[in-house]
Structure formats: structure tokens, C-alpha cells
Amino acid sequence: MEHKIEVMFPEEQIVAKIKELGAKISEEYAGKEVTLVCILKGASFFTCELAKRITVPVKLEFMQVSSYGNETESSGVVKIIQDLDEPIRGKNVIVCEDIIDSGRTMHYLLDVLRHRGPESVKLCTLLDKPDRRVVDVKIDYNGFVIPDKFIVGYGLDYAQRYRNLPYIGEVILPE
Ligand code: IMP
Ligand code: MG
Numbered sequence: 001m002e003h004k005i006e007v008m009f010p011e012e013q014i015v016a017k018i019k020e021l022g023a024k025i026s027e028e029y030a031g032k033e034v035t036l037v038c039i040l041k042g043a044s045f046f047t048c049e050l051a052k053r054i055t056v057p058v059k060l061e062f063m064q065v066s067s068y069g070n071e072t073e074s075s076g077v078v079k080i081i082q083d084l085d086e087p088i089r090g091k092n093v094i095v096c097e098d099i100i101d102s103g104r105t106m107h108y109l110l111d112v113l114r115h116r117g118p119e120s121v122k123l124c125t126l127l128d129k130p131d132r133r134v135v136d137v138k139i140d141y142n143g144f145v146i147p148d149k150f151i152v153g154y155g156l157d158y159a160q161r162y163r164n165l166p167y168i169g170e171v172i173l174p175e
Contacts, residue, residue: 106125
């Protein structure tokens with residue numbers, strides 16, 4: 001049966017929030033270069049919009065890790081599917097993620113990146129679902145805190161669908 005999608009954050013609100021995050025990052029990294037590490041595929045829309053709003057020099061890097069597959073539950077097993085193609089030694093890294101849910105993916109990944117000798121590593125996420133947290137993760141820049149709902153759009157998927165929605169919406173499953 002088909003499900004409905006109820007708008008939670010319209011596009012304008014998302015873009016306004018990302019502008020705020022970009023301004024904050026630009027201020028805090030004044031005089032430095034930042035390396036944005038986009039976590040594919042979910043954070044792709046967010047990272048591109050954020051990169052446009054940062055006024056200090058930006059390098060864009062991409063990484064893909066497995067977390068959900070087509071389920072709505074994290075397995076706890078994190079696998080690097082696609083790694084960075086540049087070393088991050090001495091770099092100011094900002095990991096860009098779509099959403100922090102259980103925290104397992106970022107807990108693991110931030111640890112991996114810190115062991116590669118960067119100058120700094122920070123975490124920037126568009127969304128935070130704190131009620132679902134299993135592992136502690138420090139979020140340095142956060143867009144929106146949301147309740148325990150399954151959402152899609154602006155990069156986020158449900159079984160690989162809906163990433164291209166320009167807004168963020170809640171998936172309403174049929175009764
Ligand atoms: P974590 O390891 O449980 O924090 O999982 C984070 C990942 O789960 C994110 O990068 C998303 O890909 C996925 N995820 C968590 N919640 C949602 C959601 O509500 N909609 C779509 N994907 C989600
Ligand atoms: Mg996903």
C-alpha cells in the first residue's frame with residue numbers, strides 16, 4: 001500500500017537553517033580552510049547547500065558508509081563502502097551527515113577519521129533525533145532537532161526513494 005508524506009520542514013526553512021550553519025562555520029574557521037566530508041548518499045544535498053554558504057576556502061570530499069540498507073533500523077555494523085581519496089592529515093575536517101539517529105555510524109566514523117591525524121574533526125548534521133540515541137556523539141553544528149519519526153527528503157531516503165524531495169517530510173505508513 002502507498003504511504004503518505006507529511007511536510008515537516010519546507011525547503012525555505014531548510015535553506016535558511018543551512019545559511020545560519022554556513023555563517024557560523026565561516027566565522028569559526030576564519031583564516032582557515034575547511035574540508036567538508038560528505039557522507040553519501042544522504043548528506044549530499046545538505047553538503048552542497050552548506051558548501052555554498054561557507055565563505056572560507058572549502059574542499060569537498062566524499063565517503064560512503066553502510067548503516068541502514070533498506071531497513072529503518074541500524075544494524076550496529078558500520079562498513080566503509082567508499083573511502084576518501086585524499087589524506088586528511090593536518091586538515092580541518094567537518095563531517096557532514098544527514099541525520100544522527102542511534103549515533104552508531106558517526107561514533108565509529110569520527111573515531112576512524114581522528115586516527116588519520118587531522119588538525120581537527122567536527123560534526124555537522126542537518127537533523128538530530130536524540131530520543132533514539134544508543135551511543136554518545138558530540139554534534140558541533142546541528143540544523144534541526146526532531147522527534148522519533150521516520151523522515152525523508154532533502155537527501156534522506158526510504159528504501160532509496162524520496163531523496164530528491166526538496167522538503168523534509170514524515171513518512172506516514174498506512175494503518
Ligand atoms: P545511526 O547510525 O543510527 O545514527 O544512523 C544514521 C543513518 O541512518 C543516517 O545517515 C541515515 O542514513 C539513516 N537514518 C536515520 N534516521 C533516518 C530517517 O528518519 N530517515 C531516513 N534515514 C534515516
Ligand atoms: Mg540512509
